[in-house]
Amino acid sequence: MTTDTPARLLRLLSLLQTPREWPGGELSERLGVSRRTVRRDIERLRELGYPVQATKGAEGGYRLVAGKAMPPLLLDDEEAVAIAVGLRAGAGHAVAGVDEASVRALAKLEQVLPARLRHRVTTLQAATTPLTGGDGPSIAPETLTALASAVTGRERLRFAYRAGDGGESRRLTEPYRLVSTGTRWHLVAYDLGREDWRTFRVDRVDEPFGTGARFTPRELPEGGIEAYLRRSIHLHQESYDFTVRFPEPPESVVPRLPKRLGTVEGYGDGGSVLRGTSGEPVEWLAVRLGLTGKEFTVLEPEELITCVRELGERLSRAAPDS
Structure with missing residues (x-):
């Protein structure tokens, strides 16, 4: 029989953090104590902020559920x-x-x-x-x-x-x-x-x-x-303003862009415009825009326009006709 209450509580908490429902009888056997002791230990855990839910029935069971606060977790070695x-x-x-x-x-x-x-x-x-x-x-x-x-x-x-x-x-x-x-x-x-x-x-x-x-x-x-x-x-960095136009509406473009790049607004007939300021190299911004998977046109600055054009040419040469 387990008489070390702190150790037993830790063992009980470890069992309850497994995503399943534990019948009272099984917890009693695992811990080597009576069901009455298990019920008292459950109350102690609740007092410590652990949201333990009990189910009624012939056997009765307990499980740990999501609560309002994040109590400490027990982790095994792995x-x-x-x-x-x-x-x-x-x-x-x-x-x-x-x-x-x-x-x-x-x-x-x-x-x-x-x-x-x-x-x-x-x-x-x-x-x-x-x-x-x-x-x-x-x-x-x-x-x-x-x-x-x-x-x-x-x-x-x-x-x-x-x-x-x-x-x-x-x-x-x-x-x-x-x-x-x-x-x-x-x-x-x-x-x-x-x-x-x-x-x-x-x-x-x-x-x-x-x-x-x-x-x-x-x-x-x-x-x-x-x-x-x-x-x-x-x-400490040479920053630059940039403007990029997309033929798709903002709701289609925004999820594909990091928020820190700038703001996206509606433009023209269903299109959108990205405006922002960056301190990153224009090469990085050119690649990041390409990763959106969207069609786009760089309006400014000239350095970014040139970079996108040269990058596109290099990528085209990297994929020769079959």
Whole structure:
């Protein structure tokens, strides 16, 4: 008979997280306790926020259902490794849908992984190569998790930084936010050495580590973190405006485009126009427009028009007549 109540509750929770209904008698046998004890344990789980649903009947049963809040989950070794590997693979690139929340989840998971599982995750990732990735540079997941932990814990962060001109420096910062722009990760932080806000490209960050010193949040830059990041990126990159026309209506075009590219409005007889500003190379934008699978015409700038024309010619030559 199981007399260790905490251990029994964890075992019961692990069983209930399997997507099925458990008869009271079966739970009683699995746990080695009476059905009355099972009912008391179910009530304890409910008090802890786990939405356990009971069904009536001769046998009676219990199952875990969706609730209003997200209570802690129990993962076995294989599940923990699978989730960590998946988050690491996605975090290595600034891809759409993999944002700061994913990196925070990875940081929390790796913080509590036993050494044996952490080794399995590292070994598995080192032995595999993804067939797809983001458009931006790869980033070590360890770097992202270190930054995310410092952001969440409001902990001062030291790291080495390589600027765009190749210059190297050491920075002591108060990190506020990790932001994915779709092709790159950026860290927005207050630089204590420069006594001002700075934006750091995460792929240029090396050897980050938390100092253990906590900080009180400062007043954010005008407009907030996101507005500051946009201003900072445009200040350090040569941006350009572009206009692209599609023969199809906005509702057909919008789902095929990342929101960050710009705004799509109706135009002419059932067509639409995309207007936006980009700091990415025109080659990247040309390819991204081609991936929509839609017919389109570039109206401006001239550099993008030329790039699309040359890309189309190269692709035509790459597919000779049969």
